[in-house]
Amino acid sequence: MIDKSSPIPLYHQIEEVIKQGIEHGEYQPGDVLPAERVYAEQYQVSRMTVRQAITNLVNERYLYRIKGKGTFIAEPKLEQNLKGLTSFTEDMSARGMKASSKISKFDIIPANRSLAEQLNVDMHTPIYEIKRVRLAEEIPMALERTYIPANLIKGLSEERVLSSIYKYAEEQMGLKIKSATQTLEATIANKEEIKLLEVDQGGAPVLLMKRTSKLENGQTFEIVKSSYRADRYKFMIDLER
Known part of the structure; x- marks a missing residue:
């Protein structure tokens, strides 16, 4: 309800x-x-107010407009906490959502x-490249x-990649993934990202995590x-003083 006597x-x-209508379904x-x-008619206010x-x-991404068609309810953004080291599959499972993958490249x-410098291996060392x-x-x-590095996780296949690399590495290969360093920045989708993420051409924002x-x-x-879709994903981090 609207309270016209309120200072809000x-x-x-x-x-x-x-x-509230969006959040309550x-x-x-x-x-x-x-x-x-x-x-305007329901709450007896001006259309300018509405x-x-x-x-x-729209600016807060709860809604989006399509010229000539109207204003629509946006998909809610998925929230990922940056505090822990988890895989995409684990993140989605924790939300009760079904995670899946499509492989666009699997090669050595x-x-x-x-x-070589980033992975701390010798030049020409065989490396899995997976998209x-x-x-x-x-x-x-x-x-x-x-x-x-291919010698770290032998036997990796497209089928195993479609499941979970972390699960295969830890449960089948006996590896313990302990820590990670990551950076996050905003950028604009390139041609590959526009095609595979199904975002609008010409300036669609993405969140690039390394x-x-x-x-x-x-x-x-x-x-x-x-590269995460900025219209579908947001990141959160807990800070303590």
Whole structure:
């Protein structure tokens, strides 16, 4: 309900009404939001007030507009806590979501200078190069490029990659993945990301995460470069003082 005697601005109250409708399931992702005049008549406020509320929700990614068609309910963003070291499969499983992958490349290549330095191996060492589109409930979420020394995890196959590299490495190969260093930055989707992540052409934002994981003995296990859809994913970190 809207309280016109409240010091809280009317547009903000309408924002909260729409947010609650989304959070309580009254609106589903992809649904068309009722027209501005519907809210204006229902709450006896100006359409300008309603427009301000809707614009704010578009900016916050609760809604999105399609020119000539209307305003729609956006897909909720998946939230990943950066505090722990988990795989994509483990993250999705913790949310009760089905994780899956599509492999766009699976090959063994000789390490160039850059890969050799990052993985702490000799030049020309055989390296797995794996490109996967990571999906949650069949929706593309990230393009993941993984590089692992082939002598560390022998017998890796496309079938095992489609399941979980971490699970195979730890349960079948007896490796202990202990720690990782990762960076996160915002960038614009390139042609490969636009195609595989099914995002709009011309400036779609992605979150680029680069991670270097190490085994219990200090040996570098992998380098992963992941491009996450910024419209579907967000990261969270807990800070303490």
